[in-house]
Amino acid sequence: MNKAMGNDWKTIISLGAEGGSITLLGKEQQPGQWVFKKAVNEMNFDDLEDESFQPTESTEEVRPLKSSLYNRGKEATSWEKAIKLLDHYPWPLLNPREVHPAFRKRVWNALQKEVKEKYGYRIDSHRLNKWSKLCLPEYSPKMVTLSTWLQNSTHTTVLTGAGMSTESNIPDFRSKEGWWNNIDPRTVATTDALRNNYDLFHEFYSMRIDALKGCTPHKGHEILAAWEYKGLIQAIATQNVDGFHYAAGNKNVYELHGSIQKFHCENCAKSAKEDEFLSKSNCKFCGGKLRPGVVLFGEMLPEESWTESLSHIRKSDLVIVIGTSLEVYPASQLPQMTSGKTVYINAEVDASHHNFDLIIEGKAGEVLKLVDELV
Incomplete structure (x- = not known):
């Protein structure tokens, strides 16, 4: 709706559940300077639509509100204080109805922070998709899901193959147009x-x-290096021999098939x-x-690289496989060695990859760039 509500108050966030709603309102007093307040409809939190929601210490004290509609008088003069106006409610778990276009990214960032700190990421994919459509309409749900998993994971391992380097103009042996x-x-x-x-x-x-x-590392390599620096990923196991992960700045790289530079x-x-x-x-x-x-055909993989890769895979909450056909044994078995979530990113996807939790068809660099914009 985004209608002005008296003296140019506009809807910043509108949240609902059966029986009521909460609205964060904002008024721009000067260009770029906003003041905020909240308006509350009667709400019974027993009627929350999200069946996966379980009351926590921070939400157990919430009670149905008595008046049918009223403005909470306290105003906030900063975005940080505005979000705190909603702290009394499990607002990330409510039904999002509207987000002001000027505040989409800030609402998304606040949502991620709130979910991480208070709810241990217990937010179902249906609810997350609703939020992402309002806050990040230009991104596909798959990109949003991967960015969320990446930020939520305490240990992430990336497995790369030839498709990771094709955007550096290195021929891919296994693609349909490759040297094979x-x-x-x-x-x-x-x-x-x-x-x-x-x-x-x-x-x-x-x-x-x-x-x-x-040939040099492309933007996707640089993004993986930046993610390692930020602590978003802990290791890269690669089937590539070009050394581009090291060249881009990654430190924890395990070259399963050796190096053509040595x-x-x-x-x-x-x-x-x-x-x-x-x-x-x-x-x-x-x-x-x-x-x-x-490593030539018929030779064993380097023992240290294999052992370390397997160790990282086994303790990962998230394993991201990028640009590999998963046809070469034993590296092809690594994604199956984790109990965490698995993601497959490749320019060519077929039915053999159905066992991944998330599949994204696209070029490595392009996908990583989009995901990086969200983390």
Whole structure:
């Protein structure tokens, strides 16, 4: 409705339940300077629509109000004090009816804070969707849900695959348009090729190294680094070998398939330099063949990276899987190792991903940017 109510008072938040309503009113006295008060209709909190609501210490003292409609005389001169006018009521759990467009983001932030501090995030998805439609109409409910889960989680692990890096213009081997149509890595990214067809092996990895030249982390990588810094995520387990998570600023990264930026001798395991590999030099220590530090088909995953990734996954409240087809074992099994919520983000989604709690179809960077705007 958003109607002026006497002397230009406008509805900022309108909340209802069976039998009554609460309205936070606001009046702009000067540009950007508001004063607030509340208006209350008779309300019986026993009739709350939200069946999942359980009275807490802060709501047990609420009683039905006696008058049919009245303004509470106390006025607030700041947004923080305005929200406190509603503290007597479990307002996040009521039925939201209207939010003033100028206050949408502030109401959403206040809602998140209130739910976290007083209700332990016990707000059902139906109620949350109502709030999000009023406060964040430009965002899809899935983005809002993920942002809420992310903020609510005490331990979050991210698992990334090739689709995480495609927006950095790195070819994705597994997409429909990817290099799998032209080169089957299972014939060249193998220990057999390394030992028995080194020319092909060297050409393949030289091509991959050249493909990385000029490529840099994109906005999605930077967002994940910022989330780690803020404490929103605790670890990244990645199937990628490009090193972009480290380059973007993440610290707790576990490279399940190794790194194409590191090189060593296949024979003696001594470290080597990139230019030594690209020039097809032999190991200067033993004369053996040089190779990048990636996990080849048929090799075991790095024990420390696997153990740490599994440990983080198992204690996570939230696991976010980004840009992986989940076809390569054993990394594909990691999302199943958590008792927390699971989210799948990928440009290509099919029926095989139905077991995730939330599925978002879209490019990694674009999805992460939208979610980041909400946290």
